[in-house]
Amino acid sequence: MKKIIYTAFLLLVTVSCDKWFEAEPQGGGQSGAKVFDNEGSFRDYMNGIYTGLRSAELYGSNLTLGGVEFLAQSFNPYAGAGAWAKMDFNDDMALTIAREAYTRLYAAIYQCNDILRLFAEKKDVDFIAGSREMMVAEARGLRAFLHFELLRLYSPACTVDSGASNILWMEGTQPKGVQMTTAQLTDKIISELEAAAAELAKYDPIVTGVGYDDLSLLGTAPIDRVWKLNYYGCLAAEARALMSRGTAEDFGKAYGLLTKIIGEGGYAFVRTVSGTDYEFSAEFIFALPSPETGFCALSEELFNPAPDGKGVTLSARLDIDDLHADDRRRNWFDSDNTMRTKFAPTSKIDKWKTAPAIPVIKIGEVYLMAAEAAAKSEQLPAGIGQFNDFMVQRNSESLKLPDTATQAQLMEALGKQYQYEFLGEGVRYHFCKRLNLTVTAYDGSQITDVGKKAFPIVK
DSSP: OOOOOOGGGGGOOOOOOSSGGGOOOOGGGOOSGGGGSSHHHHHHHHHHHHHHHTSTTTTTTTTTTTTHHHHTTOEEOOTTOHHHHTTOTTSHHHHHHHHHHHHHHHHHHHHHHHHHHHHHHOTTSOOOTTHHHHHHHHHHHHHHHHHHHHHHHHSOOTTTOTTOOOOEEOOSSSSOOEEOOHHHHHHHHHHHHHHHHHHHHHHOHHHHOOOSOOOSOTTSSGGGGGGSOOHHHHHHHHHHHHHHHOOHHHHHHHHHHHHHHHHHSOOOOOOOSTTSOTTOGGGEEEEEOOOSSHHHHHHHHHHSOTTTSOOOEEOTTOOGGGSOTTOGGGGGOOTTSOOGGGGOSOOOGGGOOOOOOEEEEEHHHHHHHHHHHHHTTTOHHHHHHHHHHHHHHTTOGGGOOOTTOOHHHHHHHHHHHHHHHTTTTTOHHHHHHHTTOOEEOTTSOEEOOGGGOOOOOOO
């Protein structure tokens, strides 16, 4: 169902901002209310928000391949990155990453609030029926999604310290937020995502199957909704938040959302590398188009041997021989003990040469979360079934669990799959933090109290 389309991103407006309350981008790059007198201006603005998210300070590097992924102990870090990789968040590298991500995430939240303000004020602007409602719900859902990103980066895990009060909920364009505890903010995020999903269920082309027009602006046709926080992306994000809160009831509700994605979303796994890119972009639920060079250049910078690159190699904690010989994820690795192939510059989709996209939520995570959520809501057989279905889809049937497996055995198996499934994507760190796991570092040392770890808020 999904197909990579990049041409429309020539129309995007790049947003530059240092502090969230200074970020006042106007559609089309102009100022004044006249810019927002047609639907295209609102679409330009919405596209500009996503353009900012793919920056190196956020998902284009720091929160994925070039930063947070090192915390998952996937790699032997390059010179100077060792302290960061071992979660010393007082290190200079950590302070820089923390400052940049915090600023950019709140800037994007400002933009969501600003476009919601404009939607409310510009009642006289004509929209194709349903288009306004779709974008309002999407902006509301994206705002909640970004608050959750701040929460899981800059606060301890909810199950470890639900009373921490590190993150402001921002709803409006004035620099006035609401201070909430982690528990309160998680509740707010869940309710906002739930409300956004309810509206998107009625208006999102990925659900209705009907696009709004033929304009070459990403996000208006069913095939293009992968590039925006769509209905199924909202459901998955809500499941993430529910599982972070972590009650049996939360896991049960999350399982319901995740099985809805599996049952209704039409997503399929890549069973062979033939006819697809090595990143398996057909499995994306929500992704960001990479900049022109993007992960290709970053991958080369990281994995090329010094002095041309940084000489990063895979950690000994990751043994690819654990994967079945026919598991297509093995194609990510090369003879130099790197995973450069996954983000190679040449895609195999229609023989196009494109920059690999930035995965944010994938169908693999949905299956793995569903397995855990089922097991932790007194549905262990269903959890084992979801895990085994995942292993079948990955051509690693030999790793299936027996029906008699315990919850502990399932969680151990899930932990191993988080190592492989999300290499370079920054997902495994959040899994380890949510569960407050003790993590074996790339050098064999033990990192404890991972659930208490939080990026510093650097002013």
